[in-house]
Each structure stands twice: as C-alpha cells, then as structure tokens.
Amino acid sequence: MILFDHVTKQYASQTRPALEDVSLEIEKGEFIFLVGPSGSGKSTFLRLVLREERPNKGQVWVLGKELNRLSNWKIPAMRRQIGTVFQDFRLLPNKTVFENVAFALEVIGKPSSQIKKVVPEVLEVVGLEGKEGRRPDELSGGEQQRVAIARAFVNRPMILIADEPTGNLDPATSVGIMKLLDRINKLGTTVVMSTHDSQIVDQMRRRVIELESGHVVRDQSRGVYGYAR
Amino acid sequence: MRASFVASEVGTGLRRNLTMTIAVIITVAVSLGLFGASLLVRAQVSTMKDFWYDKVEVSIFLCSKGSDTPSCAGGAVTDAQRQQIKTDLESLRPLVQDIFYESKEEAYKRFKEQFKNSPIVDNVSPNALPESFRVKLSDPTKYEVVASAFAGRPGIEQVNDQRQILDKFFRLLGGLQLIALLIAMAMLVVTVLLIVNTMRVAAFSRRRETSIMRLVGASNFYIQLPFLLEAALAAGIGALLAIGTLIVTKAVLIDQVLAPSFQFTAFVGWDAVATIAPIMLIVGVGLAGIAAFFTLRKYLRV
Numbered sequence: 001m002i003l004f005d006h007v008t009k010q011y012a013s014q015t016r017p018a019l020e021d022v023s024l025e026i027e028k029g030e031f032i033f034l035v036g037p038s039g040s041g042k043s044t045f046l047r048l049v050l051r052e053e054r055p056n057k058g059q060v061w062v063l064g065k066e067l068n069r070l071s072n073w074k075i076p077a078m079r080r081q082i083g084t085v086f087q088d089f090r091l092l093p094n095k096t097v098f099e100n101v102a103f104a105l106e107v108i109g110k111p112s113s114q115i116k117k118v119v120p121e122v123l124e125v126v127g128l129e130g131k132e133g134r135r136p137d138e139l140s141g142g143e144q145q146r147v148a149i150a151r152a153f154v155n156r157p158m159i160l161i162a163d164e165p166t167g168n169l170d171p172a173t174s175v176g177i178m179k180l181l182d183r184i185n186k187l188g189t190t191v192v193m194s195t196h197d198s199q200i201v202d203q204m205r206r207r208v209i210e211l212e213s214g215h216v217v218r219d220q221s222r223g224v225y226g227y228a229r
Numbered sequence: 230m231r232a233s234f235v236a237s238e239v240g241t242g243l244r245r246n247l248t249m250t251i252a253v254i255i256t257v258a259v260s261l262g263l264f265g266a267s268l269l270v271r272a273q274v275s276t277m278k279d280f281w282y283d284k285v286e287v288s289i290f291l292c293s294k295g296s297d298t299p300s301c302a303g304g305a306v307t308d309a310q311r312q313q314i315k316t317d318l319e320s321l322r323p324l325v326q327d328i329f330y331e332s333k334e335e336a337y338k339r340f341k342e343q344f345k346n347s348p349i350v351d352n353v354s355p356n357a358l359p360e361s362f363r364v365k366l367s368d369p370t371k372y373e374v375v376a377s378a379f380a381g382r383p384g385i386e387q388v389n390d391q392r393q394i395l396d397k398f399f400r401l402l403g404g405l406q407l408i409a410l411l412i413a414m415a416m417l418v419v420t421v422l423l424i425v426n427t428m429r430v431a432a433f434s435r436r437r438e439t440s441i442m443r444l445v446g447a448s449n450f451y452i453q454l455p456f457l458l459e460a461a462l463a464a465g466i467g468a469l470l471a472i473g474t475l476i477v478t479k480a481v482l483i484d485q486v487l488a489p490s491f492q493f494t495a496f497v498g499w500d501a502v503a504t505i506a507p508i509m510l511i512v513g514v515g516l517a518g519i520a521a522f523f524t525l526r527k528y529l530r531v
Contacts, residue, residue, distance in 0.1 A: 050444070072449075073448070073449070076443075076446045076447060076448045076449070077446065078446070079443070079444065079445065079446035080445070080446030081446075082446075084444045090437070090440070090441060090444075092437060092438060092441070103438075103441065103445075104441070104445040106231060106234045107234075107441075107442045107445060107447035107451055107452070108445065108446055108447055108448075108451070109231055109451065110231075111231070112231070151441075151445070152445075155445065155446075
C-alpha cells in the first residue's frame with residue numbers, strides 16, 4: 001500500500017535532512033501511529049505520501065505506483081484515493097456541513113444526484129446526521145473534525161492520512177474521533193496517523209512507527225507511545 | 230465537469246475581487262480602444278489611398294508669357310512644342326493611361342469653381358493661369374518616369390505629382406496611427422501586468438479552497454478554470470466596451486460629423502469595423518487568458 005525504499009528528503013533551506021534513508025512498508029488495512037517529537041520528520045513523511053514533496057533519494061510507492069515516475073497530470077487521480085485530515089480541520093467557513101463535504105465531490109466533477117445520495121450517508125457514518133445545515137463556526141471542535149473526516153472519507157479512499165487529528169481536541173472528544181478512525185479502518189481503509197497523544201497510542205495498541213531526527217528508531221506492532229514513558 | 234459549480238465559483242470570485250475586476254475591465258477597455266482606433270486609422274488611410282490614388286494625376290504645366298523658369302526662357306509655349314509634348318506622352322503608353330489638355334480658359338473655369346466663395350477669384354484673370362497636360366498613370370508609383378522625361382524641357386514650366394502632396398498627408402496619418410499603436414501596446418502591457426497581479430490576489434484570497442481542492446484530487450484544470458474564466462470574462466467585458474466605443478465612433482464621429490464636412494474624400498465603411506471588432510475581442514480575451522494561465526501555473530502548483 002505504502003512503501004518507502006531508502007528515502008532521503010533534504011529541504012534546500014536546511015542543513016540536516018528531514019528524513020534520512022527511511023525504509024518501511026505499510027500493508028493494506030493497517031492502522032499506523034506515526035510518533036516522534038516535533039521536527040522528527042512526521043509531516044515530511046506524510047507530505048511525501050501525498051506527493052506534495054518529492055524525495056531527494058530513494059523511492060516512494062503508494063497504491064502500487066512509484067511517485068517519482070508519476071506524471072503531474074496523474075497526481076489528482078492518485079490523491080482521490082487518499083483522504084487527508086489535519087489538526088486545524090481546514091473547513092470552508094462560509095459553507096455548511098453538507099456543502100463542505102459535497103465540495104470534495106463537486107471539484108472532482110461528480111454529478112449532483114450522486115452527491116445528494118452519498119453525503120448524507122457519510123455524515124451518518126461520522127455521526128453528524130441532523131447537522132447538515134450548520135456552519136463550521138456553529139460546531140464544536142470535535143464536530144468540525146468529524147466534518148473534515150467525512151470530507152476525507154466521502155470518496156471512500158484506500159488510504160486515510162491524519163496529521164495530528166486530535167491535536168486541538170480535549171481527551172474525551174479525542175476518544176470519539178479515534179473510535180471514528182478505528183471504524184473507518186475496519187471498513188477497509190488504511191489509516192496513517194501522526195500524533196503526540198501518548199494516551200491514545202497506548203490505548204489503541206496498533207503498529208507504532210517512531211521517528212527521531214529523520215530516522216526510524218522504532219517500528220513495533222501493537223506498540224505504545226514510548227519505552228521510557 | 231459541472232458547469233453550474235464552475236459558474237458559481239466564477240461569480241463568487243468576481244464579486245469578492247470586485248475592485249480588481251473593475252480595474253481589469255477598464256484597462257482592457259482603454260487599451261483595446263486605442264488598439265482598435267489605431268487599426269481604424271490604418272483602414273482609413275488605406276481607404277483614402279485607394280480613393281485618391283485613383284484620382285491623382287501628374288500635371289505638366291506649360292510655359293506662359295511671364296514664366297521665369299530657365300526652361301521657359303523662350304517665352305510662352307509654342308504650338309510645335311505643345312504638339313511634341315503630346316506625341317511624347319502618347320508614346321509612353323501604357324504607363325500613361327489618359328491625357329487631358331487643359332487650356333488657360335478651362336483652368337480659369339475650374340479655378341473659379343474651386344474658389345467660388347473666395348474674393349481671390351476677382352483678382353485672377355485667365356491669363357494668369359498656366360495651361361497644362363493632366364496625365365493619369367496606370368501605376369501612380371512610376372511618377373519618376375514621366376518626371377525625368379519632361380522636367381526641364383523647353384516649353385515646360387513644371388512637372389507636378391499630386392501624389393507627393395497626398396503622401397505627406399498620409400505620412401501624417403501614419404504617424405498618428407503609429408503613436409496610437411504604441412500607446413495601445415504600452416496599455417496592453419499594463420493590462421497584462423494588472424491581470425497577473427489580479428490573479429495573484431485571487432489565488433491568494435482563495436488559497437483555502439484551492440488547497441482543499443488539491444488535497445481531494447481535483448485536477449489542475451478544474452482548479453484553474455474558474456480563475457481563467459474570471460480573467461477571460463473581465464477582459465471580454467472590457468473588449469465589448471471598447472468595441473462599443475469603436476462602433477459609436479464610426480456611427481457618430483465619422484458618419485455624422487466627419488463625412489458630411491469632408492465630402493471630397495471617402496471614409497472607412499462598416500466592413501472595416503466588422504473586421505477590427507473580432508480582432509479586438511480575440512486580442513483582449515487571448516492576452517488575459519495567457520497572462521492568467523502563466524500566473525496560475527506559478528501560484529497554483531500541484
């Protein structure tokens with residue numbers, strides 16, 4: 001599903017590589033926690049998967065394709081199979097919940113009949129039925145993140161990338177979001193989630209990949225947040 | 230492709246960026262207006278050339294009694310000289326197309342007709358006007374052939390090409406057209422820069438939308454299309470304004486004001502306007518589209 005083969009990423013403005021000689025493989029249907037301190041390379045890892053960055057050395061394979069050899073015009077089609085969720089939700093403030101989710105389908109040219117059918121379904125999956133007409137500023141943080149997850153999931157992606165999705169949420173709300181991500185994972189979507197939240201990682205007992213200074217220092221199935229904590 | 234979605238995006242974008250949109254419309258209108266005007270002047274010059282070159286003649290003025298050019302040292306032209314000149318002109322056919330002889334009396338009649346409203350007529354007698362041959366050439370540009378053959382011959386006072394007088398006038402018009410064209414080019418450059426900047430602002434003010442579009446896998450075409458259409462639409466409105474101005478200029482300034490006052494010449498017809506208008510529209514929309522496209526490629530990268 002995702003394969004890193006001796007990947008090194010060096011940003012032009014920095015002396016130290018953000019990722020150095022990283023090799024790992026993520027299988028279909030896995031749930032991955034990407035942990036490590038700020039600046040350890042988690043975001044770079046996720047950006048490489050999304051092909052927002054290209055590696056300086058090595059190969060990144062996503063969904064059976066080597067991203068370096070993927071021509072620019074094929075990238076949108078690849079991204080349609082990857083959902084993304086961020087710490088800051090990234091919702092459109094002047095659109096309703098329904099419109100925010102529908103936007104993801106509109107911009108890839110889906111017909112409105114299909115949008116009217118699919119959006120309520122996915123809003124039900126994330127537990128937002130009845131709130132279709134609200135705007136983001138009328139929702140709690142947890143609800144906003146559910147809208148973002150609905151938008152990421154509405155296209156039924158193969159992979160869901162979540163960059164610290166609970167970073168702005170309190171622990172109780174975070175548990176709800178984690179249950180939702182777990183449910184999406186059980187529906188067959190591979191989830192890659194970066195996080196600083198040790199409690200969540202320890203509770204879920206899933207595969208943990210720990211990065212430090214651009215290196216994989218730990219790759220453990222059914223892991224916890226850190227040895228020493 | 231969902232037309233309604235794209236259309237609503239374009240509408241939102243234009244409204245959100247209203248001041249810049251108006252600025253683009255006005256600069257496009259002004260620059261294309263100048264551009265169209267310069268094309269219209271060019272069409273006018275060529276219309277007038279067609280009209281006048283058809284009528285111009287080479288005038289060979291013959292010596293009269295008081296002429297003081299060296300070739301007239303022998304006094305007024307003799308019958309033999311006049312006959313010889315006519316024979317020589319005949320030998321220059323087919324370059325010489327028509328030959329008219331104008332006697333002093335005929336010249337006086339024409340002079341009176343031309344200046345009938347002026348007191349100058351009272352001071353001129355038929356004897357003061359020279360007799361002349363009026364020669365029409367099949368190719369007006371070969372004037373030199375005639376001039377070199379006849380200038381300075383005894384009995385000929387002067388060889389005159391009317392075309393030379395016209396050419397001065399046409400050069401003046403050509404100069405005006407060049408100035409209008411240069412200003413139009415400068416304005417078009419300003420327009421392009423303004424569109425580039427407008428697109429930058431538009432891309433920035435909608436970076437949230439476009440970043441989400443990228444993430445959910447919208448194609449570049451789909452992301453850029455609303456911006457391109459906005460630029461093309463603004464430029465199109467500007468071009469239509471410029472075309473409207475051109476039509477008003479033709480209908481009012483040329484047909485109502487200039488044509489009645491200057492009946493001796495021809496003015497551009499509606500066919501010239503019909504040719505220029507689409508050029509203006511294409512140049513305006515095309516430039517805007519190209520400028521927007523290259524700006525967006527830079528600011529809305531994959």
